[in-house]
Amino acid sequence: xxxxxxxxxxxxxxxxxxxxxxxxxxxxxxxxxxxxxxxxxxxxxxxxxxxxxxxxxxxxxxxxxxxxxxxxxxxxxxxxxxxxxxxxxxxxxxxxxxxxxxxxxxxxxxxxxxxxxxxxxxxxxxxxxxxxxxxxxxxxxxxxxxxxxxxxxxxxx
Numbered sequence: 001x002x003x004x005x006x007x008x009x010x011x012x013x014x015x016x017x018x019x020x021x022x023x024x025x026x027x028x029x030x031x032x033x034x035x036x037x038x039x040x041x042x043x044x045x046x047x048x049x050x051x052x053x054x055x056x057x058x059x060x061x062x063x064x065x066x067x068x069x070x071x072x073x074x075x076x077x078x079x080x081x082x083x084x085x086x087x088x089x090x091x092x093x094x095x096x097x098x099x100x101x102x103x104x105x106x107x108x109x110x111x112x113x114x115x116x117x118x119x120x121x122x123x124x125x126x127x128x129x130x131x132x133x134x135x136x137x138x139x140x141x142x143x144x145x146x147x148x149x150x151x152x153x154x155x156x157x
Contacts, residue, residue, distance in 0.1 A: 003105040010036070010125045011103040015071070015093040018079035023069075023091060029125050033066040033151050035144045037118040038106045042074045042082035046137055050116070053141040055088050065123075065155070066148040071095050073114065106132075116140070120147045123155075 004010065014024040028034055037054070039047045054061075054068050061068050068090035074082070079092040095101055098114070106117045118140040120129040129147040131140055 004103075004119070004127055004130065006127050006130065008127050010119065010121045010127055011100070012125075013100045013103065015095055015100060016076050017094075018076055018083045018092045020076050023093060025121075025125065028067060028123070030123055033064070033123050033128075033148050034121040034125075035061060035066055035068045035118065035148065036071065036104075036121060037069070037116075037140060037144075038071050038101055038104065038114065039116050040114045041072060042078050043085070046116070047072070048086060050137045050140060051082070051086055051088055053138060054090060055086065057141055057145055058089050060145055061148060064145070064148040064152040066120075066152075067091065069093060071100060073098055073101075118144050120144050120151075122151055 010025065012025045014022050017023045039050055041047055051070060058068060071093045073095055076094045079094055083092055101114060107115050115132060117130065117132040119127055122128050128151060129143065131143050133139060
């Protein structure tokens with residue numbers, strides 16, 4: 001598993017969303033910055049707090065020209081239920097075989113629990129920020145929004 005670093009081109013992927021529709025990273029290229037966050041499991045306390053944090057800041061991300069995408073190994077049906085239960089307006093993708101998680105170099109804790117890691121990609125798919133922490137959930141959202149707003153400011157000037 002190769003580590004993805006700031007300045008690297010993010011690996012392309014195509015995965016099903018919570019509606020069962022295929023979503024590709026390439027759909028956003030040249031159009032929007034992306035916040036791609038990997039999380040362990042739907043409806044667990046930390047993952048719910050993180051998803052709700054992204055939900056509560058979602059309009060700020062959109063205003064800054066970015067889309068939010070959450071990725072876990074949960075099924076599309078589980079994602080659909082999670083999105084409905086928590087009023088999540090953003091994309092949730094099902095990475096059942098962990099292929100995308102591995103391509104992004106997101107490790108597991110103790111070899112068992114998938115780690116929590118957030119990547120900010122510019123509108124060309126270049127990694128501009130990454131942050132990994134199981135415990136500092138709020139920082140994932142705050143840091144990602146700051147970077148997205150900085151990218152937006154650079155594009156406008």
